[in-house]
Every structure is written in C-alpha cells, then in structure tokens.
Amino acid sequence: MYAFEIERPETIAEALALLSEEGGQALGGGQTLIPTLKQRLAMPETLVSLTAIGEMQGVCMSDAGEVCIGGATSHAVVAREAADSFPALAAMAGHIGDPAVRNRGTIGGSLANNDPSACYPAAALGAGATIKTNTRDIPADAYFIGMFETALNEGEIITEVRFPVPRRASYQKFVQPASRFALVGVFVAQFDDGVRVAVTGASENGVFRWSEAEEALNSDFSAAALEPLSVSADQMIGDLHGSAEYRAHLVKVMAKRAVEAA
Amino acid sequence: MTQVSMTVNGEAVSAEVEGRTLLSDFLRGNLRLTGTHIGCDTSQCGACLVHVDGEVVKSCTMFAAEAAGTEVTTIEGMANPDGSLSAIQQAFQDQHGLQCGFCTPGMVMATASLLKENPKPSVAEIRDYLEGNICRCTGYHNIIKAVLAASGQDVDAMVAG
Ligand SMILES: Cc1cc2nc3c(=O)[nH]c(=O)nc-3n(C[C@H](O)[C@H](O)[C@H](O)COP(=O)(O)OP(=O)(O)OC[C@H]3O[C@@H](n4cnc5c(N)ncnc54)[C@H](O)[C@@H]3O)c2cc1C
Ligand code: FES
Ligand code: FES
Numbered sequence: 508m509y510a511f512e513i514e515r516p517e518t519i520a521e522a523l524a525l526l527s528e529e530g531g532q533a534l535g536g537g538q539t540l541i542p543t544l545k546q547r548l549a550m551p552e553t554l555v556s557l558t559a560i561g562e563m564q565g566v567c568m569s570d571a572g573e574v575c576i577g578g579a580t581s582h583a584v585v586a587r588e589a590a591d592s593f594p595a596l597a598a599m600a601g602h603i604g605d606p607a608v609r610n611r612g613t614i615g616g617s618l619a620n621n622d623p624s625a626c627y628p629a630a631a632l633g634a635g636a637t638i639k640t641n642t643r644d645i646p647a648d649a650y651f652i653g654m655f656e657t658a659l660n661e662g663e664i665i666t667e668v669r670f671p672v673p674r675r676a677s678y679q680k681f682v683q684p685a686s687r688f689a690l691v692g693v694f695v696a697q698f699d700d701g702v703r704v705a706v707t708g709a710s711e712n713g714v715f716r717w718s719e720a721e722e723a724l725n726s727d728f729s730a731a732a733l734e735p736l737s738v739s740a741d742q743m744i745g746d747l748h749g750s751a752e753y754r755a756h757l758v759k760v761m762a763k764r765a766v767e768a769a
Numbered sequence: 770m771t772q773v774s775m776t777v778n779g780e781a782v783s784a785e786v787e788g789r790t791l792l793s794d795f796l797r798g799n800l801r802l803t804g805t806h807i808g809c810d811t812s813q814c815g816a817c818l819v820h821v822d823g824e825v826v827k828s829c830t831m832f833a834a835e836a837a838g839t840e841v842t843t844i845e846g847m848a849n850p851d852g853s854l855s856a857i858q859q860a861f862q863d864q865h866g867l868q869c870g871f872c873t874p875g876m877v878m879a880t881a882s883l884l885k886e887n888p889k890p891s892v893a894e895i896r897d898y899l900e901g902n903i904c905r906c907t908g909y910h911n912i913i914k915a916v917l918a919a920s921g922q923d924v925d926a927m928v929a930g
Contacts, residue, residue: 513771513788513834541830542812544789554788556835583824605901606882607815610824611831687900 508544511551515559519666523641525555526662533557533664535579535616538608557615563666568592574672578615578639578665585614595676595769599630599694602680604687615665621713623654623744624688628714630678631668633694633705639667654713673698677768679761681708683748690749691757693717695765701725704762709754711742720762730763773837777802778846786833792826793817795833796843804844804874808903815902816871818878819843825882827901844874847881857881857919864924866915868906875902880916889920892927 513534516522525531530552534540543549557563563579566588574593576585586601586609603609603617603626617627618638631638631647638645640663650658659665673696683690689708696703702724704717723732738758743751774783777800784799796802796819808816810829817829820842847855854862857880867873876899883890883898890898895916896909904912910928917924 508789511788513832515834515837537830537832537835538812541791541832545810554832558835605815606879606898607818607825607827607830607901608812610826 509547509550512553513556514553515556517559517561519560519562519641519664522555522557522560522664523662525553526664528553531555531662533615533619535613535619536581536608536611537616538604538612539616539620539622557664558613563615566592569669572672573637573669576614576668576670578667579613582609582612582614582617593634593670593672593676595673595678595694595696596630596634596670599626599678599680602626608687614668618650618665618668619657619659621651621655621657622688623710623713624683624686624690624692624708626678626680626689626692626707629689629692629694629705629707631670631705632714632716633678633696633703634670634673634676635696635698635703636671637669638665639669640665648716651714654711656713671698673703675769677765679765679768681757681761683708685748691754691761693758693761693765695724695762695769697724697728697769702728704765706758706762709738709743709758711744717758717762724766728766728769730766733759733763733766771834773833775836775838776840778842788832788834790833791829792819792821792831792833792836792841793828795836796828796841802843802845806871806874808871808875813901813903814872815875815879815899818875818902820878820882823882823885825879842878844877847877857884857915860919861912861915864911864915864918866907866912872902872904872906876904876912876915880919883916884920889922890916892917 532551534554534556557579563577582600582603589597636647676696678694680689680692691708694705704720707714738755740751740755743754745751770785806816808814812830819828822839914924
C-alpha cells in the first residue's frame with residue numbers, strides 16, 4: 508500500500524469537508540477497498556472512514572413504509588434488522604461473502620463499487636430502491652451505469668438507501684465458491700403495480716433488468732411463465748468460472764428459483 | 770502517524786501507527802501477538818480472524834486506526850484464565866480438528882462467534898458459518914466434529930466416522 512492518512516469523522520458534514528480536499532476517498536467497510544489498496548490500484552492521500560458516522564448507521568422504516576438503511580450500515584446489521592420488514596433483502600445481505608465480511612462490508616460501499624457480481628446491486632435494482640446521496644436522490648433505474656460504474660460524482664457519498672417493500676420477493680444466488688460472490692444472482696420482486704427482475708453476475712454491463720421476464724411474470728407469476736423465454740449469451744461474462752452461454756442459461760434457472768421461493 | 774489506543778485481550782495498549790497499518794500488522798508486529806496468522810493477506814482465508822467489540826472480522830482487512838477505542842480479542846485471549854485450553858480449543862484437539870494448525874486460530878475465533886450467536890448449530894449451519902475459513906489440511910470433517918463437540922452435541926449421532 509502507498510502511504511495515506513485515515514480520518515474518522517462522526518458527522519456527514521465533517522466527512523464531506525474532508526472528502527472535498529485533494530486526494531480524499533471514502534472508506535466504508537474496506538472489504539473491497541483494502542484489497543485494492545494492497546494491490547496499489549488506488550492512491551488516496553486521505554481515507555475518510557464513514558463507519559463512525561452515527562447518522563449513517565442502522566435500519567428503520569419511513570413514513571411511506573420504505574425500509575431505510577444508513578449508507579454505512581453493515582451487511583450483518585441489515586441481515587438482522589431488516590429480517591421482519593423485508594425478509595428477502597435481509598436474506599440477501601445474510602449470504603454475502605462470510606460472517607467476517609458481513610460484519611465490516613457496508614451497503615454504501617457495495618453500491619458505490621457496483622461489482623458486476625455483487626448482490627446489493629441486484630436487490631437495489633430489483634426492488635426499485637432510491638439511492639440517497641449528500642446532494643440528491645437517485646432512482647436505482649438511473650444509478651447503475653455499467654461494470655464498476657455508477658451515477659455517483661467524485662466526492663459524492665451514499666448516505667441512505669430506501670427500499671419499497673414488495674408483496675413478495677426472493678434473491679437466488681448461484682455461488683461462485685472461490686470468491687463467494689454470485690456467479691449469477693437474480694432478485695425477483697412483486698409489487699402491487701408490477702414485477703421487477705434484476706440480474707447480477709451475468710452481464711458485461713453489470714446488473715440489469717430482465718424485461719421479458721417482468722412482462723411474463725406480470726401476466727402469470729409462476730416459474731412456468733418463464734419457461735418459454737431464453738436469454739442471449741451476447742454480452743454475457745465468460746471466464747474460467749463459467750462461459751457466457753452457461754451464465755445465460757443460469758439467468759433463467761435462478762429466476763425460476765426466485766419466483767418459486769418468493 | 771497517529772496514536773491509537775485499544776484494549777487487546779483485556780490489556781490497554783497504545784502505539785503510533787501509520788494510516789495504512791493493518792490491524793493484523795499491529796497485533797503481530799507492534800504487540801508480538803503472532804497467534805493471529807496471515808494466510809492470504811487478500812481477505813479470502815480467515816486465518817487472521819479476531820473479534821473487535823465481540824464481532825468476528827478479518828484483521829488483514831481492517832486498519833489499526835479503525836480499531837481505536839475498541840476491545841479486541843485474539844487467539845491469545847481464548848484460553849481459560851488459568852492457561853488451560855478453552856472448551857473450543859480442547860474440542861479441536863480431541864477431534865483432531867487440526868493438522869498443521871495454520872488455519873486454527875481463525876477457526877477457533879469463528880467458532881466462538883458462531884456459538885455465541887447459535888449455541889447448538891447443525892452441521893449445515895456450521896459449514897455455512899465457516900465458509901470464509903480455508904483449511905488446506907483437514908478436509909474440514911474433523912473441524913465440523915470439533916465444533917459439534919464444543920457445543921456439547923452428540924458428534925457421533927450427527928456425523929459419520
Ligand atoms: C471474501 C469476500 C467475499 C465477498 N462476497 C461478496 C458477495 O457474495 N456478494 C457481494 O455483493 N459482495 C461480496 N463481497 C464484497 C463486500 O460486500 C464488500 O463489503 C463491498 O463490495 C464493499 O463494501 P465496503 O463497505 O467494504 O466498501 P469499501 O471497500 O470500503 O469501499 C468500496 C468503494 O466504495 C466507496 N465507498 C464506500 N462507502 C461509500 C459510500 N457510503 N458512498 C460512496 N462511496 C463509498 C469507496 O471509496 C470505494 O471506492 C465480498 C468481499 C470479500 C472480501
Ligand atoms: S490473512 Fe486475512 S483473510 Fe487471509
Ligand atoms: S490444519 Fe493446516 S490449514 Fe488447517
């Protein structure tokens with residue numbers, strides 16, 4: 508690692524002041540950033556830790572009935588505290604990596620990083636969440652731009668994420684056992700006004716909505732409704748863990764499992 | 770450089786560290802607590818697990834500065850006060866839950882936190898919880914038996930041979 512300073516502000520205002528200085532970078536749980544720093548792929552002058560900021564911690568319910576999660580809330584806390592209000596979201600968080608990763612890794616860090624195989628992007632897009640930053644509210648549909656790319660600007664931080672609660676939902680992850688990320692993961696959520704299906708791990712463009720599946724499930728919410736559909740291997744990720752064709756195949760398999768489990 | 774203070778295995782410690790000093794380096798280098806092992810240094814293996822304020826974390830994937838003000842427990846703090854092996858450690862020995870022993874500190878720290886959350890875990894729950902602990906020697910079977918024994922369950926009834 509190159510040398511840097513660490514700051515641990517206790518308010519969002521202090522964090523933003525530190526991040527506005529040259530060479531400042533946010534530090535969430537460090538479960539992605541620290542391995543990146545060890546490889547010298549990042550060279551911050553100051554890491555601004557967000558995990559000591561009380562106003563960015565915890566899970567609550569908004570007046571509009573959305574589950575609100577502070578941007579620096581760990582996966583373990585979401586798994587525990589959203590278990591009653593949004594079980595599919597809590598189960599997703601409770602299966603990220605391993606217990607030690609879940610005790611440190613945060614929702615804000617995961618969504619800011621937007622790893623093409625990460626679980627949170629599928630949940631946020633699948634539930635139609637709102638990503639709240641220090642300057643604006645970004646709907647999930649406008650937030651995910653591509654692999655490791657988001658709508659966030661330099662120095663902008665995720666302070667909270669709001670999830671509308673679906674009637675029923677499920678996230679099904681085919682684990683890539685070496686990384687413990689998703690080889691393919693599918694989040695299916697049925698709301699009063701329609702079904703949303705989000706797919707992670709599969710596309711070279713990162714998380715995406717599978718609109719044909721949404722249409723089919725809108726008229727018939729059953730695994731059988733997905734049977735006639737097929738997913739093109741075009742622009743799917745192909746690597747030593749699975750070919751593009753294999754991933755395309757898994758998208759339907761996992762979507763069907765998610766519908767059945769929802 | 771910043772001054773960090775924390776409690777490690779019940780003792781107050783304090784030292785000047787760089788921003789980039791990992792908790793694992795602080796424990797092993799500054800405090801000479803070399804029971805915490807570095808198996809991969811890439812956040813994959815779990816050999817470096819310690820407890821920070823009672824929660825299991827990878828000490829190679831956390832900065833010492835982030836542990837300022839916390840209570841840290843390492844494998845050196847796991848034995849009984851009289852120095853004898855704790856129930857978990859004794860179960861690993863009795864069930865041959867280790868061979869080279871390199872992964873064992875992490876296995877013991879993970880097991881302690883599992884049993885705090887879930888005092889009588891099933892075999893599937895143990896395998897799930899130890900997902901992030903890699904052992905290149907045992908094939909895991911005896912580790913599962915050790916956790917079952919440590920939780921006071923009937924090992925023979927729950928797993929074959
Ligand atoms: C062994 C292992 C297994 C894993 N398995 C999975 C898995 O199965 N599924 C999965 O989804 N993930 C997995 N992860 C990744 C894990 O969920 C990370 O916690 C997550 O991707 C990054 O979150 P973090 O809080 O650790 O962020 P950090 O590593 O601290 O930061 C990541 C990036 O986000 C930025 N950032 C952090 N917080 C914010 C914020 N609030 N606002 C704006 N920018 C911010 C940082 O500047 C940095 O660029 C795994 C990681 C490991 C090490
Ligand atoms: S040394 Fe920390 S996870 Fe391997
Ligand atoms: S006993 Fe050798 S690595 Fe586990």
